[in-house]
Amino acid sequence: MGSSNGHFRTLKTNRGAYWLAIAMLGVLVAAGYAAAHAMETEGHWITGMNNQVVWGLPHVFAIFLIVSASGALNVASLSSVFGHPEYGPWARLSGLLAICLLVGGLIVLVLDLGRPERLVVAMTHYNFRSIFAWNIFLYTGFLLVVAVYLWTQFQRNLSEWTGRVGLLAFAWRFVLTSGTGAIFGFLVARQFYDAAILIPMFIVLSLLLGSAIFLLVSVLLGRWFEDGPGADFVVRLGRLMGIFIAAELFLVAAFHLTNLYAAEHHGVERFILLGGGAITALFWGGQVIVGALLPLGLLFLMPAGRLVGGVVAAAMLAIVGGLAQLYVVIIGGQSYPLVLFPGKRVTSSFHDGEAASYLPATPEWLLGVGGVALALLLVLLAIRVLPFLPDNRHFRSPA
Numbered sequence: 001m002g003s004s005n006g007h008f009r010t011l012k013t014n015r016g017a018y019w020l021a022i023a024m025l026g027v028l029v030a031a032g033y034a035a036a037h038a039m040e041t042e043g044h045w046i047t048g049m050n051n052q053v054v055w056g057l058p059h060v061f062a063i064f065l066i067v068s069a070s071g072a073l074n075v076a077s078l079s080s081v082f083g084h085p086e087y088g089p090w091a092r093l094s095g096l097l098a099i100c101l102l103v104g105g106l107i108v109l110v111l112d113l114g115r116p117e118r119l120v121v122a123m124t125h126y127n128f129r130s131i132f133a134w135n136i137f138l139y140t141g142f143l144l145v146v147a148v149y150l151w152t153q154f155q156r157n158l159s160e161w162t163g164r165v166g167l168l169a170f171a172w173r174f175v176l177t178s179g180t181g182a183i184f185g186f187l188v189a190r191q192f193y194d195a196a197i198l199i200p201m202f203i204v205l206s207l208l209l210g211s212a213i214f215l216l217v218s219v220l221l222g223r224w225f226e227d228g229p230g231a232d233f234v235v236r237l238g239r240l241m242g243i244f245i246a247a248e249l250f251l252v253a254a255f256h257l258t259n260l261y262a263a264e265h266h267g268v269e270r271f272i273l274l275g276g277g278a279i280t281a282l283f284w285g286g287q288v289i290v291g292a293l294l295p296l297g298l299l300f301l302m303p304a305g306r307l308v309g310g311v312v313a314a315a316m317l318a319i320v321g322g323l324a325q326l327y328v329v330i331i332g333g334q335s336y337p338l339v340l341f342p343g344k345r346v347t348s349s350f351h352d353g354e355a356a357s358y359l360p361a362t363p364e365w366l367l368g369v370g371g372v373a374l375a376l377l378l379v380l381l382a383i384r385v386l387p388f389l390p391d392n393r394h395f396r397s398p399a
Helices: 017-040 057-071 074-080 087-112 116-124 131-154 156-185 200-226 232-259 263-275 278-301 304-335 363-384
Strands: none
Touching: 017 087, 017 200, 017 363, 057 087, 057 131, 057 156, 057 200, 057 304, 057 363, 074 156, 074 200, 087 116, 087 131, 087 156, 087 200, 087 232, 087 363, 131 156, 156 200, 156 304, 200 232, 200 304, 200 363, 232 263, 232 278, 232 304, 263 278, 263 304, 278 304
């Protein structure tokens, strides 16, 4: 099974599924690096991005990983901040997953923006009137705080500090996700952005995606080391995920209803909800039906005997819905034309006044998927080295 450290252990499986996963993730990471290198040397003309859509599919994956990193800390926070001991055995894996997801997202973000060697300039010269500058502190600070949080869990003589550092990590992750949502909420030039409600929307989305990813990872690891989370744990976390889905659906409805109330947003709402082609299909089919209604049905209508399988299926659907939502917000928000002169119709040879067309190219897919693969690969390698996994012979969740 694995070497033990108190009631925790490393993963020491020799099953073919584990090594196959390592190999496949390694191939995807290499493909992502090759795609980033191609975009760096050839230029972004090989992608589907253009002068109107400057944040493409890699940004969708990057922000997906960043907000998921914040939410992946849910289990640790439930244990050390809210005093639910049944989540304690999985707190270490929760913190590890948060760090790895954020690292994967930041790497995709840096490689997609171009000129990654100039990152040192962005980290040493700050414009504090820019939310992007503040996010550098939020992201690096989150990595440091969660690392210290894990350290207090590994060192028994520091266990009395776990609750205090856990409270700091809990507060920091809310500020981090607020900063990510504020990137769009502060963009007044785009009709679909420029709304304060985007901040709580991103916070709830992070709680949802983090919970879903943690569920899938922990259940999958349980198949490899035969000591995964119990049915009670999975069902309890699944019901919490259902609350997040309902809250996110409510906030999305409030966002669109508020926009529809203001005449200046009628155009962009018509584009997103009715006439946006693929964007509209992703909103209704991916975000609302697949990402919200179907998971809610699985979580609250599934018979008791099949509830664990329903939770796992709901987690997968919620992840698909979260990706669809981010695509609608990021790509859809850019595709709608800028309103340069309110109340006037603008046309020119530069496609002013026209909705942008965007189709992700292969390098963009490879870079985005490579970032997800890197995050998961880091998790699988870390649990082979350090005791992140609970030894459930010593932990028993209450019925």
